Amino acid sequence: MDCLFCKIIEGTIPSTKVFENEHVLAFRDITPAAPTHILIIPKKHIATMNDVTREDDLVVAEIFAAARHIAEEEGYAEAGYRLINNINADGGQVIYHLHFHLLAGKMMGPLLAE
Known part of the structure; x- marks a missing residue:
């Protein structure tokens, strides 16, 4: 499989890891959209x-647990952060390996007008 994120998981492409456990890997984005990305x-x-299937429930829960842990470790849990998942082309997905963007470090406005 020619998946960029699978290669990062394998270690054939380097990354700046911030969190890792049995199910999840988190690393800094090389083209950040916020001070912390x-x-x-x-x-x-x-x-x-x-x-995502029912068999993936644990993996998805681990992603959200990792996000909370990272936000706390990075010092953004209290002030706030954004967690985004883009789905397919019209949703803005570029790499077809499930991933969530944790963005923090600046005031972010609402995504949609209220």
Whole structure:
């Protein structure tokens, strides 16, 4: 499989890791959209959120637990952060390996007008 994130998990492409456990890897984005921009990915290859099955419930829970842990460790849990998952082309997904963007370090406005 020619998946960039799978290669990062394998260690064939370097990354700046900030968190890792049995199910999840988190690393700094090389083109950050905020002062802190961390990608959180499952170690299991899942292309999109649409491909998540009931068997993946633990992996998805681990992603969210990792996000909370990282936000606390980075000092953003109290002030706030954004957690984003883009799904398919119209949703802005570029790499087809499930991933969440943790963005923090600046005031972020609402995504949609209220």
